[in-house]
Amino acid sequence: MDTTIYLHDGSFEGLLHAVAAAVKSKEGVKGIYAENGYSRQIFDRHIRIQTDGQQALRLFDYLKKLKGSAARYALNGYLSDDRDVGIHLYWLVRECLARGPQATELYTHDSIRYLDKLSQKVGKEAHRLTGLIRFRILEDGLQYAPFESDCNVISYCARHFRKRLKNRQWILHDIRRNYALYWDCSSLQEIAIEDDFTKHVRQYGELPDARISHDEQLYQALWKSFHAAIDNKDRKNIELQRRLMPRRYWKYLSEMRD
Amino acid sequence: MKTSEKLIILAGAAKYDASCSSSGSNRNSDGDGTGNAAESGICHSWSADGRCISLLKILMSNDCLFDCRYCLSRRSNSQERATFTSEEIASLTINFYLRNYIEGLFLSSAVYASPDKTMADMIEVCRLLRHKHAFNGYIHLKIIPGAAADLVQQAGFLADRLSVNIEFPSEASLKRLAPQKSKMSILAPMKQIGDNFTGFQLERKKSRNSPVFCPGGQSTQMIIGASGESDFQILNLTESLYNKMSLKRVYYSAYIAVNEGLYLPALTTAPPLLREHRLYQADWLLRFYKFQAHEILSPAFPNLDDRLDPKAAWALRNFDLFPIDINRASYEELLRIPGVGILSARRIIKTRRVAAIREQDLKKIGLVLKRAKYFITINGKYPARSSLSHHQLVDAMCRAESPAARKLLQNSRQLRLF
Numbered sequence: 001m002d003t004t005i006y007l008h009d010g011s012f013e014g015l016l017h018a019v020a021a022a023v024k025s026k027e028g029v030k031g032i033y034a035e036n037g038y039s040r041q042i043f044d045r046h047i048r049i050q051t052d053g054q055q056a057l058r059l060f061d062y063l064k065k066l067k068g069s070a071a072r073y074a075l076n077g078y079l080s081d082d083r084d085v086g087i088h089l090y091w092l093v094r095e096c097l098a099r100g101p102q103a104t105e106l107y108t109h110d111s112i113r114y115l116d117k118l119s120q121k122v123g124k125e126a127h128r129l130t131g132l133i134r135f136r137i138l139e140d141g142l143q144y145a146p147f148e149s150d151c152n153v154i155s156y157c158a159r160h161f162r163k164r165l166k167n168r169q170w171i172l173h174d175i176r177r178n179y180a181l182y183w184d185c186s187s188l189q190e191i192a193i194e195d196d197f198t199k200h201v202r203q204y205g206e207l208p209d210a211r212i213s214h215d216e217q218l219y220q221a222l223w224k225s226f227h228a229a230i231d232n233k234d235r236k237n238i239e240l241q242r243r244l245m246p247r248r249y250w251k252y253l254s255e256m257r258d
Numbered sequence: 259m260k261t262s263e264k265l266i267i268l269a270g271a272a273k274y275d276a277s278c279s280s281s282g283s284n285r286n287s288d289g290d291g292t293g294n295a296a297e298s299g300i301c302h303s304w305s306a307d308g309r310c311i312s313l314l315k316i317l318m319s320n321d322c323l324f325d326c327r328y329c330l331s332r333r334s335n336s337q338e339r340a341t342f343t344s345e346e347i348a349s350l351t352i353n354f355y356l357r358n359y360i361e362g363l364f365l366s367s368a369v370y371a372s373p374d375k376t377m378a379d380m381i382e383v384c385r386l387l388r389h390k391h392a393f394n395g396y397i398h399l400k401i402i403p404g405a406a407a408d409l410v411q412q413a414g415f416l417a418d419r420l421s422v423n424i425e426f427p428s429e430a431s432l433k434r435l436a437p438q439k440s441k442m443s444i445l446a447p448m449k450q451i452g453d454n455f456t457g458f459q460l461e462r463k464k465s466r467n468s469p470v471f472c473p474g475g476q477s478t479q480m481i482i483g484a485s486g487e488s489d490f491q492i493l494n495l496t497e498s499l500y501n502k503m504s505l506k507r508v509y510y511s512a513y514i515a516v517n518e519g520l521y522l523p524a525l526t527t528a529p530p531l532l533r534e535h536r537l538y539q540a541d542w543l544l545r546f547y548k549f550q551a552h553e554i555l556s557p558a559f560p561n562l563d564d565r566l567d568p569k570a571a572w573a574l575r576n577f578d579l580f581p582i583d584i585n586r587a588s589y590e591e592l593l594r595i596p597g598v599g600i601l602s603a604r605r606i607i608k609t610r611r612v613a614a615i616r617e618q619d620l621k622k623i624g625l626v627l628k629r630a631k632y633f634i635t636i637n638g639k640y641p642a643r644s645s646l647s648h649h650q651l652v653d654a655m656c657r658a659e660s661p662a663a664r665k666l667l668q669n670s671r672q673l674r675l676f
C-alpha cells in the first residue's frame with residue numbers, strides 16, 4: 001500500500017534527502033512534502049527526515065549525471081514552491097533507474113512532464129522578471145528594486161544583474177518572501193531590510209517620498225510619458241497586454257500606475 | 259523645448275516602426291562598463307497594443323527635408339517638429355537602462371540636415387553612450403539612405419545592429435513613393451554592412467583582438483499595402499535578402515494611411531494587419547522550417563490565403579505527401595505537418611528513442627491535434643478516423659486557426675463591409 005509520507009524541513013537539501021530516502025525504501029510512497037503547512041492524516045505513516053547534506057548531494061550528483069534536465073528539474077522544482085514536487089522527483093528517479101538515463105526525456109511520462117512544466121514556469125518567470133524588475137536610484141546612487149513573484153526567482157535575477165549592473169550597488173528585494181540580496185560591486189549577500197520600509201513598499205508599490213530623489217521622479221515621469229506615447233491607437237489590444245504582462249506584476253511598475 | 263515634450267513627439271513618431279527585437283547580440287560588459295546585451299530578447303513592458311517594449315525607440319528628429327509620400331514626418335505635412343541633441347538621447351538611454359526600463363536604444367531619424375550630418379549626429383549618440391557613459395547595452399541604429407560609407411563603417415563599430423529600410427518591394431514603388439531615396443542609396447550600405455559583418459566575423463575567428471562589427475547583424479523593413487506588389491514578390495525578395503545579403507530579419511509593417519495623396523491608398527483604408535500576420539508566418543517558414551519561397555507561393559498563386567496559415571495551405575495543396583507516420587518520419591518531415599512545431603517535433607524524436615509514441619501521447623507532446631490529425635498516422639491508425647473531401651478539410655483547418663488569426667480575419671471582413 002502506498003501509505004508512507006516523507007516530511008522534510010523545506011530546504012533544497014531536505015527535499016533531495018527525502019526523495020533519496022523514499023527511493024531507497026522498499027515500501028510504497030504516497031507523498032513527499034515540506035513539513036511546514038502540511039497537516040498529518042491519521043491513517044498515513046509518516047517519516048520525518050533529519051536533513052543530511054551528504055545524502056542530498058549524492059542524489060544531486062546522480063541527477064547531474066543523467067541525460068537532459070534532471071538536475072534542473074530538481075532545482076527549479078524546488079524554486080517553484082510547488083507542493084507536490086517531491087513525489088514527481090521520486091517518480092523521475094525511479095523511472096531513470098528502471099529505464100536508463102535517457103528516461104529524463106520521456107515527455108509522455110506524467111511526472112516528467114509535470115517537472116518539465118514546473119521548470120519552464122520558473123525559467124519563464126525568472127526571464128520575465130529580469131525585464132519587469134525596476135530599480136529606484138536613491139540619492140547616494142544605491143539602486144533598490146522591490147518585486148513580487150510566484151516562484152522563488154531572486155537568485156536567477158541576481159545572477160542576471162550581477163553581470164549587467166556589476167559596477168553599481170544594488171538591492172533586489174522579494175517582498176512576498178521578504179528576502180533581499182545586496183550586490184556591493186564584488187559580492188552578493190543576504191541583507192535585512194527595515195520592517196517599516198518594507199511595509200510601506202508592500203502597501204504602495206513605491207518608496208516613501210522622502211527617499212525618492214528629484215532625478216528618480218523625473219525619470220519615472222519620462223518613462224511613463226514614453227510608455228504612453230508609443231501606443232498605437234489603430235492596434236489597441238488590452239487583452240493581449242494583460243495576457244503578456246499580468247496584473248499581479250503591475251504594482252511596482254510606475255508606467256502602469258495611474 | 260523641454261526633453262519631456264520632445265520625448266512625446268519623437269517617441270510618438272517612431273511607433274510606426276515594426277521591429278522591436280533586441281535579441282541576437284551578446285555583447286559583454288568588459289572592464290568596468292555598464293551592461294550587456296542579452297542573447298534572448300527581454301521585454302520590459304508591454305504597450306496597450308500588446309507589443310513588447312524592450313528598447314527606447316525614438317527618432318532623433320522628425321523635422322524632415324525629404325517628402326516621402328507615405329510618411330507622417332514628410333516635409334509637406336504641417337506638424338509639430340522637434341530634434342533631440344545627442345547628449346539628451348544619451349542621458350535618457352543610460353538613465354532608463356540603469357533603472358532597468360529598457361535593454362537599450364533603437365535610434366532612427368528623419369533627415370533633418372544632409373544625410374551625412376544626420377548620420378554623424380546619430381553616431382555621436384552612440385559614441386557618447388559607449389565612451390562617456392561606458393554603456394555596453396544594446397544599440398540598434400538605422401542607417402540614413404545616402405550616408406557616406408565611412409559613416410556606415412563607424413556606425414558598425416558602435417552599434418549592435420544596423421538596419422537600412424528597403425521600404426518597398428520594387429524600385430518602381432520606391433521612385434513613386436519616396437522620390438528622394440534611390441535604390442542605390444539603400445542597397446549600397448546594405449551590401450557594405452553585409453560584407454563587413456561576415457568579414458570581421460572571419461577576422462574574429464583568427465584573432466580575438468580584431469574589432470566587432472555590428473554583432474547582431476542587420477535587418478530591414480518593408481511597408482506592406484501602400485504599393486501594389488504581390489506576396490510572392492515580397493516573399494521572394496525576403497528570401498534573397500536572407501540568402502544573398504545575409505540579413506538577420508526582414509520586418510513587415512502594415513501601412514497605416516496617414517497621408518492623402520496620389521499613388522496612396524485612401525485615408526479610410528484600414529492597415530492590412532491580417533496580411534502582415536500571414537507574411538510573418540510565411541517568413542517564419544523560411545527561417546525555421548526550411549521552406550523555400552517558391553513552395554509557399556507561385557506566379558499562379560501569388561498571394562497568401564487570408565483564411566489559412568501558410569503551412570496549412572501548403573499541406574492542403576500537397577495533400578498527396580500525407581499522411582505521415584509519426585513513429586517513422588524524419589525531423590524535416592515532422593516539421594511539415596500542420597500542428598507540429600519545432601518543440602513538438604524535437605520531443606517526438608527524443609521520446610521515440612525511449613519508447614514508441616502512442617495515440618494518447620500526442621497531446622502530451624504538445625501536438626495541436628485538431629490541426630495535425632488530418633495529416634498523420636500513428637501505429638497504423640488515422641486519428642481523424644474518416645477521410646474528408648478537400649472542401650471539408652479546408653473548412654476544418656479554417657476552424658482550427660488560432661484565435662488571434664480568427665479575430666484579425668473577422669475584423670478585416672467587418673471593415674470591408676463599410
Ligand code: SF4
Binds near residue numbers: 326436
Ligand atoms: S526620409 Fe524618413 S522621415 Fe523623412 S519623409 Fe522619408 S520616411 Fe519620412
